[in-house]
Amino acid sequence: MSDATLHDHDARLSACPACDAAPLAQRIAAGGGGQEDIVLSLPTIHCATCITDVERVLNRHPGVRDARVNLTLRRVTVDAPGMSAEELIPVVEGIGYEAHELDPAALSASAADRQGRDILMRIGVAGFAMMNIMILSVAVWSGAEDATRDMFHWISGAIALPTVAFAGQPFFASAWRALRHGRLGMDVPISLALVLASAISVYETVQSGHHAYFDAAVMLCFFLLIGRYLDYRTRAVARSAAEELTALEVPRAFRVTTAGDEPVPVAELVPGDLIRIRPGARIPADGEIAEGNSEIDRSLLTGESIPVPARPGVALSAGEVNLTGPLVMRVTAAGRDSSLARLTALVAAAETARGHYTGLADRASRLYSPLVHLLAFCSFLGWYFATHDLRLAVNVAAAVLIITCPCALGLAVPAVVTAASGRLFRRGMLIKDGTALERLAEVDAVVFDKTGTLTMGVPQLVSLDPIPAEARPVALALSQGSGHPLSQALAQALREAGTEPAPLSDLREVPGYGIAGIWQGREVRLGRADWLGARHGEATLSASWLSLGDEGGQGAPIRLEFSDRLRPGAEACVARILGSGRRVMLLSGDAAPVVQDLAQRLGIAEWRAGVTPVEKAEALRDLRQQGLHPLMVGDGLNDTAALTEAHVSISPASALDAARTASDMVLMGSDLAPVAEGLELARSARARIKENFAISLVYNIVAVPIAIAGFATPLMAALAMSLSSISVTLNALRLR
Incomplete structure (x- = not known):
């Protein structure tokens, strides 16, 4: 981004400094300098194994510094200076995943919506076929024999086999890509179970057997698809902060030309273009008002519900809403250069960072996939040698393959992180570092700065x-x-x-x-x-x-x-933190009477006045040496060292650039209440993650022996597997 663009944002006119949140991402991103990250769309990924495979192959590729997959947005962000998307796409496709270069200016929701509609269509086909096959099965169950029974079996097979091939395509395609490149993804055991159920039914029909299981094969596919769709829907409900921001992006703008207003894709806008923004429309790019007066709603970006006045010369950011009057805006940045796109990239990077629990789940999933196939194979051999009944042995193996699928384990952490980051974003807190939520849950001491943090900082x-x-x-x-x-x-x-x-x-x-x-x-x-x-x-x-x-x-x-005046929510925030049993301190460079007066008003017993930046950092270091995990909330240049020294740190959006860059989280609005809420939410998120691990563990301890013992049919296994995945996601949604 050009220096001129940065200057335009630095000169932003705002009714409230805390509302100036969108340029935050621009400044932080600009601070890193260098080439833009490469973003690839990965429409076929769907589980933790997919994340691990893509990240591993990209991180091993020469020239790639880092690669992080965001499952929610189905994309990978690659830090590879000097490389292009054309060089990386074959690397991803080489392990069986479809990949396309992504223009962050385009909305990603359309691809997710298409996937949801595709699954629904396949559910409809499988459901219709299932009902017809069950009608045919009634005759067999009622006592039809010999040629009549065989005819009904053949008709059922003619309906079931094309249905399983079509409706099960998402599972088969994913499994084939995995096997072709020497991997065992989560869809491999599911696909193998569908093939086994269909094969044993064909075998029974050819042998004029008394029972064929075409109805069970189609029902298995039907319920597996329902489980996948419910997982898709619950993850869509638990929409992440990155997806919230992506939803604010506008695909088209009306460029003012001599021939009139011309609709153009936002990605085609260049600095200097004039665009017309109608009342009620969302701002498509960053820019400065050239003509018109209106009011601007920044609530979705800052959490501030009060509209701010807009007039010629006022800077606007992509994602804000023009409320009352038509505006003509001169573009300063659009597409991936806009402050909204940079903010989205910043949040997406935080959501894909690997914490302790995420790494634990990934390692468990990688080890579990080979174990699934080994258990199924051993079950098949054991039952076949014990009973010499091939059909029974295949059914047991299919049930084991399905019931032991580690989908719930793979969703245990991402579902919680997605729900928590989305809730914090809606409350006005932006997570910059993906491990910050995990560290926030460990906080047992909170240190506040005074001016600009507990007070508004606008004396x-x-x-x-x-x-x-x-x-x-x-x-x-x-x-x-x-x-x-x-x-x-x-x-x-x-x-x-x-x-x-x-x-x-x-x-x-x-x-x-x-x-x-x-x-x-x-x-x-x-x-x-x-x-x-x-x-x-x-x-x-x-x-x-x-x-x-x-x-x-x-x-x-x-x-x-x-x-000066207290920041909104300061009293409630401090009271809530003290009520939770955490230690609260106030460190300020101001004079003792001023600091003491504020501490007494807020009920803070521990305070120090006249503190230098070095002394603030030393105070945080002392707390850590005492075995505490301090949270630092500060906004000034003199807080930067302390923010870095803290276990986790938060800065208001009105803070200086250095403080915002040093902090792990940013308050986008003026209210301080989300700090206390974030502390409680982080502990709840940690509890939900542990509960999800427990759900996955208990499910496998109970379900796997039942399947191996032959008490679960493949259909029952499909229902149990879907239920475990959905229960993990629903447990994460309790955070909302």
Whole structure:
């Protein structure tokens, strides 16, 4: 992305700094620099084994740094500098998976919808055939014999075999791709069971046997398809944060030309294009309003329900909604360069990161697939040698193949992570690091910064009167060179008063202390009281101090007081965390009376004032050395080291770029309540993952012996296998 585009976003005008969430992804992504990741669509993947296979083959390929599959979006993101999609697609296709280059500007929901409709169609065909075969079976069950019975069997076979071949195509195609490339995917035992059930039925019919099982073969296929569709639907309900963001993407825009409005794909827009946005329409790209006035709804991106005014010169981001008036916008970034696309990529990368539980499930699934076939083969041999009944041995083997499919184990972690990240996103919290949710569940101490975190960080100067008129240009030059909220508030007040900045040299900011420069040969400073040789006293208002040097008797630092207000939800958030039994601390660089007053208002017993950035980081390190797992919530440059030192960290969207980059999660709105909710949700998610592992373990302990003992038919096995997968996903949905 160009520097000009970044500058356009840095200059965004916003009614509330916390609403400025979309450019967050742009800045974070831009910070990494380098070539764009390659994104490939993988329409045929459906389980944990697929994820492992694709990631393994890509990560082994020369030139590939990293590859991460997102099962929810059915895509893989590949970090491979200097390589193209055309070079990587054959690598994926070489192990039997269909792959296409994906334009992130295009909606991915259509492919998922087509898959759902395809499964429904196959369910309909299998259900219709099943009912017809069951009608024919009634005659056989009623006592039809010899030629009549054989005729009904042949008619049933003529219906069943094409039905199984067509309706079971998703299983057969996946299994064939796996076997052709020397793998044992989860669809291999299912396909083998369908083939065995059909083969034994054909064998019975050719031998004029009393019973053929064409109805059971079609019913088996029918219920397997229902299980797959229900799994698809439950995962669609547990839609992830990445999918929530993808749903905000707009496929087309109306470009303004001399001949009128021209509908074009968003991917064809280039910076400088003018596009028309009608009332009620979603913003298709990043840009700046050229004409018109309206109100913009940013709720789906920031969690803020109050619309913000829009007028010429205001920057807009893709995914926002134009509410009241028509607008003409000049495009600054579109498609994969838009802030929404970058935010989606950031979240998708977090959702595909491998935590401890994910790695455990993947290893178990890889080991389990060969074990399934070994158990089925041993069951076949055991039953055949014990009874010399080929039909019975095949049925038992088919039941074992189906009932031991490790689908539930493969879904145990992804289903929970997807549901949890989706819920947090809807509450206004963005997960940047995929392991953050796992680490958040371990938190037993929470450390808050004050200004910009527990307070809104948008203080207002109480009065300009303490600053002499001749000193105001110096104060403006110093304050506008600092990113501290108090300095920004001072700069805004001085500019509104018509002050022009004085020329300063050697301007430098000292994190945690303030900013200094050279004016007329002497050092001037703006910052903390102790840095300027002053005392804060007992006042409970935040203050900054201005020193103009010693010349002319102007050496006494000037006290500048600021008022601020609590961030929405701060009191409820702190009370909820304290109520959960976690330790809460407040660390601030502000003066002791100010920090003490805020701590008492919020009920925080442990607080420290006048803390430097190094001391904040040391405090976090001390907590970790005590065996605690601290969460750091901060927003400033002076919090960056502490955010990095913490076990897990959160920053508001209004934080400085350095703080947001260092944090694991970002609050996109102004409300602090999602922090407490995230802590509880993380522990619930960990509990759901353990429950899902327990469900998978108990299911196999109970079901596998039943199948081996011959008490489960292939049809019963299909129902049990589908039930285990659905129960795991439904358990994850309890997080919603």
